[in-house]
Amino acid sequence: VSKEHRSTIFLEDARILAHTAHPGGQQVLRIEAPKLAARAVPGSFAHLRCNDRLPMRRPMSVMRVDPHEGWAEFLYKTVGEGTRALAARREGETLSVLGPIGRGFRADPARPRALLLGGGVGIPPMVFLAERLRAMPQQRPLVVMGSEVPFPFTVRPSEILVPGIPAGVIACMPLMDDWGIPSRLASLQGYAGCHDGYVTDLAGAWLESLAPAARDEVTMYTCGPTPMLRAAAALAAAYGLPCQVCMEEFMACAVGGCAGCALRLNENGEEAMRRVCVDGPVFDAAQVMWDALPD
Numbered sequence: 496v497s498k499e500h501r502s503t504i505f506l507e508d509a510r511i512l513a514h515t516a517h518p519g520g521q522q523v524l525r526i527e528a529p530k531l532a533a534r535a536v537p538g539s540f541a542h543l544r545c546n547d548r549l550p551m552r553r554p555m556s557v558m559r560v561d562p563h564e565g566w567a568e569f570l571y572k573t574v575g576e577g578t579r580a581l582a583a584r585r586e587g588e589t590l591s592v593l594g595p596i597g598r599g600f601r602a603d604p605a606r607p608r609a610l611l612l613g614g615g616v617g618i619p620p621m622v623f624l625a626e627r628l629r630a631m632p633q634q635r636p637l638v639v640m641g642s643e644v645p646f647p648f649t650v651r652p653s654e655i656l657v658p659g660i661p662a663g664v665i666a667c668m669p670l671m672d673d674w675g676i677p678s679r680l681a682s683l684q685g686y687a688g689c690h691d692g693y694v695t696d697l698a699g700a701w702l703e704s705l706a707p708a709a710r711d712e713v714t715m716y717t718c719g720p721t722p723m724l725r726a727a728a729a730l731a732a733a734y735g736l737p738c739q740v741c742m743e744e745f746m747a748c749a750v751g752g753c754a755g756c757a758l759r760l761n762e763n764g765e766e767a768m769r770r771v772c773v774d775g776p777v778f779d780a781a782q783v784m785w786d787a788l789p790d
């Protein structure tokens with residue numbers, strides 16, 4: 496562990512409290528990890544040992560925590576050996592967890608209209624961020640989420656009106672409605688009440704509907720697949736908005752020691768290599784060299 500992070504990343508043997516399968520190979524995992532729960536911030540991730548036969552841990556964003564009850568929750572998709580091994584783990588078993596890792600999102604008090612965009616397994620950090628923004632009275636978040644497999648929650652029509660969102664786009668994440676935070680959903684799969692298109696199209700329609708003074712109060716926060724992040728960065732640039740992106744990169748150590756997760760940034764005209772694990776995973780979208788990134 497690099498020196499600057501040594502005192503803030505913990506190793507815990509976490510008991511699995513709940514592990515629920517959802518359509519499309521999605522899993523929601525809740526673990527008892529009081530140190531992680533106490534220190535994680537939106538954008539933080541944990542490095543999980545999927546089982547004892549796989550020495551390489553897998554990084555997963557934290558979706559929710561309860562610092563008082565000492566639990567943390569994740570949403571992940573099974574895509575390969577590690578996540579399949581993780582999905583086989585059962586309630587009551589113990590999981591080795593390293594975390595929280597990384598620099599998270601920073602709320603901008605000068606720009607209280609927070610536009611959160613989450614796509615697929617990029618949804619978890621947005622849920623976490625929405626919950627934290629909820630505790631900041633001046634912040635007015637709008638959450639837009641996209642998925643091409645059924646959403647891992649029961650979708651229902653929102654009770655919160657959002658001016659500027661096309662009529663008929665009414666589906667929400669119920670948890671957000673319960674928190675009093677407006678949310679809307681997008682998909683190319685024709686799900687009822689969802690925007691038929693990309694999250695960035697829906698976000699663009701909403702931005703276009705705002706008066707210039709209102710638009711000047713917007714900051715974008717986003718996490719999802721690279722093509723979505725690239726589109727979000729372009730949307731932010733088109734409207735001159737600040738945009739923070741949560742990046743994913745293949746990771747070995749995840750604690751700053753191997754440089755395996757290097758990302759090319761343009762910092763004030765100078766090219767710089769930064770480690771996604773500890774310098775990120777949240778970066779300024781305007782600094783990311785999008786053309787150099789594979790999809």
Ligand SMILES: Cc1cc2nc3c(=O)[nH]c(=O)nc-3n(C[C@H](O)[C@H](O)[C@H](O)COP(=O)(O)OP(=O)(O)OC[C@H]3O[C@@H](n4cnc5c(N)ncnc54)[C@H](O)[C@@H]3O)c2cc1C
Nearest residue numbers: 553554555556570571572574575576577578616743744745
């Ligand atoms: C900081 C961070 C946060 C993450 N948060 C989440 C999350 O909240 N939920 C979630 O489902 N996934 C998340 N991921 C991705 C997750 O770590 C990978 O899906 C997982 O490591 C795959 O392991 P595997 O052994 O199952 O698959 P592998 O057999 O290693 O790979 C299966 C497929 O997934 C691709 N893949 C593997 N790792 C990554 C990666 N890091 N980025 C992009 N593609 C990858 C491979 O190219 C391959 O196509 C995150 C990754 C990072 C770096």
Ligand code: FES
Nearest residue numbers: 749751753754772
């Ligand atoms: S994964 Fe080793 S430095 Fe980031």
